Amino acid sequence: MGVNNKEMNYTINLFGITREIVGVSQYQLTLDSPANVTTLLGHLKEEFPALKQIKSLLVAVNSEYANPEQAILPSDEIALIPPVSGG
Amino acid sequence: MILISDTPIDIQACIDSVQSERAGAIDVFIGTVRNHNKSKAVVRLEFETYDVMAVKKMTELANEARKRWDIEKVAMVHRKGVLDIGDVAVVIAVSTPHRAASFEACQWLIDTLKQVVPIWKKEIYEDGQEWLEAHP
Numbered sequence: 001m002g003v004n005n006k007e008m009n010y011t012i013n014l015f016g017i018t019r020e021i022v023g024v025s026q027y028q029l030t031l032d033s034p035a036n037v038t039t040l041l042g043h044l045k046e047e048f049p050a051l052k053q054i055k056s057l058l059v060a061v062n063s064e065y066a067n068p069e070q071a072i073l074p075s076d077e078i079a080l081i082p083p084v085s086g087g
Numbered sequence: 088m089i090l091i092s093d094t095p096i097d098i099q100a101c102i103d104s105v106q107s108e109r110a111g112a113i114d115v116f117i118g119t120v121r122n123h124n125k126s127k128a129v130v131r132l133e134f135e136t137y138d139v140m141a142v143k144k145m146t147e148l149a150n151e152a153r154k155r156w157d158i159e160k161v162a163m164v165h166r167k168g169v170l171d172i173g174d175v176a177v178v179i180a181v182s183t184p185h186r187a188a189s190f191e192a193c194q195w196l197i198d199t200l201k202q203v204v205p206i207w208k209k210e211i212y213e214d215g216q217e218w219l220e221a222h223p
Contacts, residue, residue: 084201086136
């Protein structure tokens with residue numbers, strides 16, 4: 001890894017089935033390039049293939065549903081949102 | 088009153104919170120824990136919630152309902168944690184000047200809550216457990 005590479009640390013909040021798959025309620029993901037929603041999901045699905053089995057997997061950024069191309073900053077509050085089933 | 092509660096929901100407090108002298112109707116939806124789902128016997132439920140976002144989304148739903156109907160007040164309270172059969176999982180109360188709006192708004196609120204509010208339900212059976220809606 002070159003000296004110019006800047007590591008970005010993201011904290012992913014996990015709930016329900018995603019928490020059980022990953023095994024923790026907050027997962028630290030370190031990337032060497034800036035992420036958007038799609039690339040972040042890609043990294044997580046690569047590390048935890050069982051996430052690919054979930055019917056739909058959205059990302060919330062700062063308590064708002066995010067678009068696939070939305071950029072994510074390490075300071076953002078990030079959460080995986082598997083299919084909701086309240087009520 | 089919009090909140091996620093880790094203790095039993097006080098239904099009367101929800102109703103009291105929407106009382107208004109301008110209201111001619113209060114419609115209340117109470118969601119309870121059923122002992123079966125798709126022919127499987129359910130022993131208990133576990134609700135997990137993303138509290139900050141859930142409250143934000145429920146507040147947005149209440150505000151959206153106020154735009155769609157003539158509403159006095161809205162209460163939305165959802166449980167988290169372990170619930171037994173018959174326990175109250177969610178209460179929605181809506182007060183309106185006239186009853187038609189309270190029925191419609193209350194149904195829209197619970198239907199939309201189930202679609203967008205980050206709350207997850209795990210059913211516990213005699214011989215297993217399942218996060219609902221998680222898999223195709």
